[in-house]
Amino acid sequence: MIGLAGCAMGPDYQRPNVELPPQYHQDLAQDSVENGGQVAWQSFYLDPNVRELIEHALKQNLDLEAVRSRLIAARSQITVTDAALYPSLGVEANAERSIDSAITNTDPTHGNEFDIAGTVSWELDIWGANRRRSEAEYANFLSAQESLNLAVISLISDVASRYYEWLDIEQRYQISMNTVELRKKERDLARLRKQNGVISGLQVKQAEVEYQSAKVTLPDLDFERQEKANQLKILLGEYDYTLKKQQDLQSLTSADLFPSSFKVGIPSQMLSQRPDVKMAEQAMIAANANVGVAKTAFFPKFTISGSYGTETDDLSSIFDSEGVTWSLLGGITAPIFNAGSISAQYDIAQESSKQALLAYRSTVLAAYFEVNDAMNSFRRSELAIEAQQELVEASRGYTHLAMLRYRNGVSSSLDLMDAQRSLFNAELTLSEVRRDKLLAMIKLYRSLGGGVLTEQELAKVFDEDEAVNTAATP
Numbered sequence: 031m032i033g034l035a036g037c038a039m040g041p042d043y044q045r046p047n048v049e050l051p052p053q054y055h056q057d058l059a060q061d062s063v064e065n066g067g068q069v070a071w072q073s074f075y076l077d078p079n080v081r082e083l084i085e086h087a088l089k090q091n092l093d094l095e096a097v098r099s100r101l102i103a104a105r106s107q108i109t110v111t112d113a114a115l116y117p118s119l120g121v122e123a124n125a126e127r128s129i130d131s132a133i134t135n136t137d138p139t140h141g142n143e144f145d146i147a148g149t150v151s152w153e154l155d156i157w158g159a160n161r162r163r164s165e166a167e168y169a170n171f172l173s174a175q176e177s178l179n180l181a182v183i184s185l186i187s188d189v190a191s192r193y194y195e196w197l198d199i200e201q202r203y204q205i206s207m208n209t210v211e212l213r214k215k216e217r218d219l220a221r222l223r224k225q226n227g228v229i230s231g232l233q234v235k236q237a238e239v240e241y242q243s244a245k246v247t248l249p250d251l252d253f254e255r256q257e258k259a260n261q262l263k264i265l266l267g268e269y270d271y272t273l274k275k276q277q278d279l280q281s282l283t284s285a286d287l288f289p290s291s292f293k294v295g296i297p298s299q300m301l302s303q304r305p306d307v308k309m310a311e312q313a314m315i316a317a318n319a320n321v322g323v324a325k326t327a328f329f330p331k332f333t334i335s336g337s338y339g340t341e342t343d344d345l346s347s348i349f350d351s352e353g354v355t356w357s358l359l360g361g362i363t364a365p366i367f368n369a370g371s372i373s374a375q376y377d378i379a380q381e382s383s384k385q386a387l388l389a390y391r392s393t394v395l396a397a398y399f400e401v402n403d404a405m406n407s408f409r410r411s412e413l414a415i416e417a418q419q420e421l422v423e424a425s426r427g428y429t430h431l432a433m434l435r436y437r438n439g440v441s442s443s444l445d446l447m448d449a450q451r452s453l454f455n456a457e458l459t460l461s462e463v464r465r466d467k468l469l470a471m472i473k474l475y476r477s478l479g480g481g482v483l484t485e486q487e488l489a490k491v492f493d494e495d496e497a498v499n500t501a502a503t504p
Contacts, residue, residue, distance in 0.1 A: 038158025040322020050297040065295030067478025090267030097181040104174035111167040114160040117152040147339025159326035166319035173312035180305035183480035192262040198465035199255040213241040303479035310393040317386035324379035330364035404474040411467035425453035
């Protein structure tokens with residue numbers, strides 16, 4: 031029997047050879063061993079506020095809880111599928127009371143019959159159909175596990191991104207508030223100077239326009255900060271959560287929030303690090319196994335069933351050995367004519383396997399360029415911050431000189447307002463580019479793998495006494 035069950039129809043899975051470039055396009059500390067995507071999120075996000083938010087989201091996020099539930103269901107589905115590899119045992123018990131018809135029997139009497147028997151049935155997995163189904167189901171389970179990893183990585187990066195976006199809006203809102211207050215004072219001063227005959231009404235109108243121009247930015251910024259806070263609360267799974275605003279993005283650098291050293295590794299490491307790539311590979315494994323399942327439909331199926339028990343007309347003697355009954359049955363079913371259905375199912379399985387391979391290659395290709403784009407974004411943000419900081423410093427110097435010239439009566443208020451406007455816009459833009467650099471760093475970390483759940487963290491998805499490796503391996 032073991033010899034009959036030793037083979038399985040269909041091709042055995044082999045990982046396809048994907049030719050990846052040896053390096054990424056950008057030179058950002060590429061290394062063949064170290065890779066920043068392997069760093070646990072606790073070691074990557076150094077900001078205590080962000081870490082607190084992430085820990086809260088991992089416990090409360092509703093979408094993540096749904097993914098956890100699907101993983102648990104996928105593990106149970108393995109047990110359901112693997113059950114077909116073993117005999118099915120059961121018990122049958124029947125009781126019957128009857129009387130013969132008076133028409134055919136001149137002396138009809140009541141009769142009792144009781145029987146109880148153990149039953150066994152087994153479909154011999156000669157062609158390996160059940161083993162291929164088990165292989166496919168285990169791949170689906172591993173895919174669900176990677177889906178959880180992907181959901182965790184996405185949640186962590188989304189929480190961090192939304193938080194820094196919210197801080198940026200808060201920063202720009204404060205800049206706008208300060209500018210509004212400053213221009214309000216200048217407008218009031220301009221009115222006073224007009225009353226004293228120092229300036230004309232045109233200059234007062236100019237001051238009024240600058241004041242209103244700064245003031246008009248506040249409603250949109252106020253809406254944006256509320257909207258961003260609401261997005262963050264959805265990720266946190268809370269209707270009401272008090273967000274902490276201790277950081278000042280202008281005073282913090284990336285070194286305060288992320289590791290000072292970050293390496294991207296080499297492209298081939300993506301195959302074993304990114305959950306989406308590993309999910310695509312598990313889909314290939316499942317599709318490959320289903321080809322074997324479809325192929326077994328061309329061959330006969332063998333079943334064995336039997337029973338052993340006792341039969342009696344007196345319930346009290348049901349277990350007496352004198353009434354022993356038993357049966358043993360072997361069966362075979364084979365396809366003869368099915369209008370090409372089996373062949374069509376086999377063709378579908380082969381095409382599904384091909385589609386899974388194409389999806390895998392597409393996922394790897396997209397992942398490679400996602401890393402490159404993240405590196406480009408990070409490089410661009412570094413250059414943008416440097417240039418924008420210089421612009422802010424120049425604008426502050428320009429504003430200071432314009433203020434002195436205006437107070438000394440050398441230049442008009444128009445020159446001062448133009449300088450203040452330039453400084454206002456430069457400060458807003460600087461806050462945005464600093465935010466962009468933080469988001470680029472988060473995106474780069476995520477694209478490289480973003481840290482995955484440890485075995486201990488993944489075990490918490492199941493019962494406290496169980497670990498993931500309790501799932502049956504085909």
